[in-house]
Amino acid sequence: MIKHILLFKFKQGVCEEEKNKGIEMLRALEEKVPEIKEWEIGVQREKSDRLYDFAQVSSFENIEDMKNFGKNPEHEKIKAYLKERADWIKVDYDL
Secondary structure: OEEEEEEEEEOOOOOHHHHHHHHHHHHHHHHHOOOEEEEEEEEOOOOOOOOOOEEEEEEEOOHHHHHHHHHOHHHHHHHHHHHOOEEEEEEEEEO
């Protein structure tokens, strides 16, 4: 099992509507990608310039499933949307 965690920070000037749209797009992705075993999207409770804005925590059965997820057209569409509006870091590790 692979754990896949991303922390997102919206770029300066991104409006609340665009932020909410990106988060909702990610939340809906779970139903569109069969390789996803676990899926959570969490929004930061505290607002601060030094904190990340939201997190994606997911699990995949194996590395191939995670790679297929990365190539999924729905995932690519969301990634393109967020790339214009946010920066992120990720950690992938074996469970």
